[in-house]
Amino acid sequence: MYPGKKQPIVYISRSDCFSACHRLHSKKLSAEENQKIFGKCNNPNGHGHNYKVEVTLRGPVDPVTGMVLNLTDLKACMQKAFMSTLDHKNLDFDVDYFKDKVSTAENIAVYIWERMAEQLTAGLLYEVKVHETEKNVTSYRGEQSE
Numbered sequence: 001m002y003p004g005k006k007q008p009i010v011y012i013s014r015s016d017c018f019s020a021c022h023r024l025h026s027k028k029l030s031a032e033e034n035q036k037i038f039g040k041c042n043n044p045n046g047h048g049h050n051y052k053v054e055v056t057l058r059g060p061v062d063p064v065t066g067m068v069l070n071l072t073d074l075k076a077c078m079q080k081a082f083m084s085t086l087d088h089k090n091l092d093f094d095v096d097y098f099k100d101k102v103s104t105a106e107n108i109a110v111y112i113w114e115r116m117a118e119q120l121t122a123g124l125l126y127e128v129k130v131h132e133t134e135k136n137v138t139s140y141r142g143e144q145s146e
Helices: 031-042 069-087 103-120
Strands: 011-022 047-060 125-131 137-140
Touching: 011 069, 031 047, 047 103, 069 103, 069 125, 103 137
Parallel strands: none
Antiparallel strands: 011 047, 047 125, 125 137
16 A cells, blocks of 8 residues: 555556458348448458557556556466457457357457456456557447446
8 A cells, every 4th residue: 555645546558469350241131231331341251450459457556566467467368368369360250259249340349358357357457449440449448238
């Protein structure tokens, strides 16, 4: 503890990149509806991205180490949680999670969140950000609708 003071809460982030291909296609829609909604991203042969992922943690600064979490540990956690399963993969065929979900950036962010939450102390994970392109970014903070 910090004598006489409340413990500071700090946000730390780590980024990493992976390459993967996918096809935006919903089994719940007709071929025509898929084409209308997803356009060129519905190409039957798929297409690829170089995704950038930012994982942000929120927590108290440990008074002994001065860290929220050792960044080396965060790097290893990210590798185990999602990098090893997503990098250089066809998301729709190689990742079971996407067998019944459209592999949108939104669903990728949720997937990463769920895998990271399994690895970290409860309440430490704050946000997962997926940059599908330089212009398209998705953020997820674990919130659920009613």
